[in-house]
Amino acid sequence: MPLYRPPRIASSEITPQNLYLSRRHFLGTAAAGLAFAGAGSALAAPLKASPSAYKVEDKPTSKQDVTTYNNFYEFGTGKADPARYSGDFKPTPWTVEIGGMVAKPQTIDMETILKEIPMEERIYRMRCVEAWSMVIPWIGFPLSALLDRVEPLGSAKYVAFETVVRPKEMPGQSGFFQPLEWPYVEGLRLDEARHPLTILATGLYGETLPNQNGAPLRLVVPWKYGFKGVKSIVKITLTDKEPPTTWNKMAPQEYGFYANVNPAVDHPRWSQATERRIGEANGLFGGARLNTLPFNGYADEVANLYAGMDLKKFY
Amino acid sequence: MAALSIPPRFRAHSVWALYAIGLLPGLYAFYLGINGGLGADPVREFEHRLGFWALRFLCLGLAVTPLRDLFGVNLIAYRRALGLLAFYYVLAHFTVYLTLDRGLILSSILGDILKRPYIMLGMAGLLMLIPLALTSNRWSIRKLGPRWNQLHKLAYPILLAGLLHYILSIKSITLEPVIYIVIVVALLGYRLARPRLMDWKRGRRAPVAR
Numbered sequence: 455m456p457l458y459r460p461p462r463i464a465s466s467e468i469t470p471q472n473l474y475l476s477r478r479h480f481l482g483t484a485a486a487g488l489a490f491a492g493a494g495s496a497l498a499a500p501l502k503a504s505p506s507a508y509k510v511e512d513k514p515t516s517k518q519d520v521t522t523y524n525n526f527y528e529f530g531t532g533k534a535d536p537a538r539y540s541g542d543f544k545p546t547p548w549t550v551e552i553g554g555m556v557a558k559p560q561t562i563d564m565e566t567i568l569k570e571i572p573m574e575e576r577i578y579r580m581r582c583v584e585a586w587s588m589v590i591p592w593i594g595f596p597l598s599a600l601l602d603r604v605e606p607l608g609s610a611k612y613v614a615f616e617t618v619v620r621p622k623e624m625p626g627q628s629g630f631f632q633p634l635e636w637p638y639v640e641g642l643r644l645d646e647a648r649h650p651l652t653i654l655a656t657g658l659y660g661e662t663l664p665n666q667n668g669a670p671l672r673l674v675v676p677w678k679y680g681f682k683g684v685k686s687i688v689k690i691t692l693t694d695k696e697p698p699t700t701w702n703k704m705a706p707q708e709y710g711f712y713a714n715v716n717p718a719v720d721h722p723r724w725s726q727a728t729e730r731r732i733g734e735a736n737g738l739f740g741g742a743r744l745n746t747l748p749f750n751g752y753a754d755e756v757a758n759l760y761a762g763m764d765l766k767k768f769y
Numbered sequence: 770m771a772a773l774s775i776p777p778r779f780r781a782h783s784v785w786a787l788y789a790i791g792l793l794p795g796l797y798a799f800y801l802g803i804n805g806g807l808g809a810d811p812v813r814e815f816e817h818r819l820g821f822w823a824l825r826f827l828c829l830g831l832a833v834t835p836l837r838d839l840f841g842v843n844l845i846a847y848r849r850a851l852g853l854l855a856f857y858y859v860l861a862h863f864t865v866y867l868t869l870d871r872g873l874i875l876s877s878i879l880g881d882i883l884k885r886p887y888i889m890l891g892m893a894g895l896l897m898l899i900p901l902a903l904t905s906n907r908w909s910i911r912k913l914g915p916r917w918n919q920l921h922k923l924a925y926p927i928l929l930a931g932l933l934h935y936i937l938s939i940k941s942i943t944l945e946p947v948i949y950i951v952i953v954v955a956l957l958g959y960r961l962a963r964p965r966l967m968d969w970k971r972g973r974r975a976p977v978a979r
Contacts, residue, residue, distance in 0.1 A: 518809075519809040522808070523810065531941065531943045533808065534808060584940065586810055586813070630944075631943060631944045631947070633941040633942070704941065723885060723937055723938070724885060724887075725877070725880070725884075727877070728877065730810065730812065730813070730870075732809045732810055735811055735812055737803040737805060737811065738799070738802040738803055738807075738811055738812060738815055738869055739803075739869065741811075741812050743870075743871070743874075
């Protein structure tokens with residue numbers, strides 16, 4: 455059984471009529487969900503999405519693990535901190551400012567995004583640079599759909615992203631000891647950003663994103679290490695220069711701009727050849743390590759983006 | 770400070786109690802691990818908890834001397850137990866690394882040990898602990914005489930190796946590692962200042978005629 459099946463979309467799978475018709479129903483529930491969340495509740499609301507051919511065959515990691523084992527330093531550096539300390543965070547209302555080298559700079563609110571862009575379920579592997587991995591059923595839409603709305607200029611070569619800064623709601627952003635510089639910034643080359651696998655996620659496991667997973671909008675680039683997946687995005691800027699990225703600024707010799715999953719290029723301090731799949735161990739036993747795949751198993755889809763590049767140099 | 774010392778007839782019991790209490794956090798972590806109480810990545814959490822307890826017992830063992838010098842609290846009777854507890858935790862930490870974490874795949878383990886400074890430092894700490902554990906008995910102390918003291922000064926590089934092993938394995942320096950760095954720097958720095966401090970103390974007690 456192949457680990458990842460490239461999508462072969464049958465014509466019958468392209469927006470089935472019943473799904474198309476149920477969009478109105480979904481909008482109603484989404485709007486209700488947003489109103490509910492707007493009341494200050496951290497509860498996730500149901501979020502409907504059409505199934506997508508982009509799904510791996512691996513067993514999805516449990517929702518419990520996906521929502522309690524997170525790296526989101528804005529809420530603390532412990533893996534359980536984001537779930538524990540994100541209760542005061544308010545993901546609604548929310549707007550994203552998109553600008554830079556675009557023909558139509560604009561500020562879009564989340565409601566418009568959810569209303570006007572069709573949502574899909576994408577089951578992706580997620581490989582953390584710390585050598586663990588998960589399989590997550592995201593809900594989201596291709597980043598290119600949003601880029602199309604702002605019409606990037608021909609001179610734009612890169613896309614820069616920025617996480618919100620709210621020290622009052624994000625305890626990791628205030629206090630005496632802060633491990634990173636805020637805001638958290640990330641970036642992609644424009645062709646990476648436009649790749650159909652690259653999505654902005656709005657939900658997981660059939661619901662809107664929990665705060666600890668980057669509510670209400672986060673980046674998911676499945677062939678790159680997890681830290682590229684910038685969370686709670688408020689700003690997207692098209693530019694012609696490689697944008698600074700948070701972990702690269704912090705330790706340039708350890709974290710590159712590209713950060714493609716690559717078992718052949720080790721982190722200077724630890725190996726990237728294998729990974730532990732979260733939730734596979736039965737208690738303490740049986741959680742054997744898996745071999746990490748080039749581009750996290752998405753090589754057929756994305757390797758051509760890096761043709762001719764020395765991946766040891768551009769790590 | 771006689772008030773703090775335990776009567777000799779209870780001392781042996783209290784040392785055994787220390788062994789028992791000292792091993793509890795490891796056993797509890799194991800219990801949590803097999804019952805799904807260690808979160809989403811139980812192997813890593815178990816491994817890390819054992820490592821932390823090793824580091825803590827190393828620090829406690831090296832705190833015995835400054836506590837006696839500076840505060841008159843004499844816990845020398847417990848130092849061997851603290852050192853051996855540290856050794857047991859390092860051994861357990863290493864065993865979990867070999868088995869549960871790396872699944873006994875020796876090629877990948879050897880590569881790891883030879884290539885990763887943080888693993889080399891951890892291994893160095895374990896190797897240096899072995900002669901100390903083997904000579905932690907009265908017979909060795911008598912047999913080795915002053916050389917026993919010399920040998921057991923290895924505790925200092927061991928603590929340093931343990932600290933660096935920890936610091937190099939993490940992604941960013943947060944408050945917790947800073948606390949360990951401060952404690953280790955204080956414990957090792959004290960050893961540098963100690964000869965002068967002792968001279969000064971002796972000088973006050975019995976002024977040397979010039």
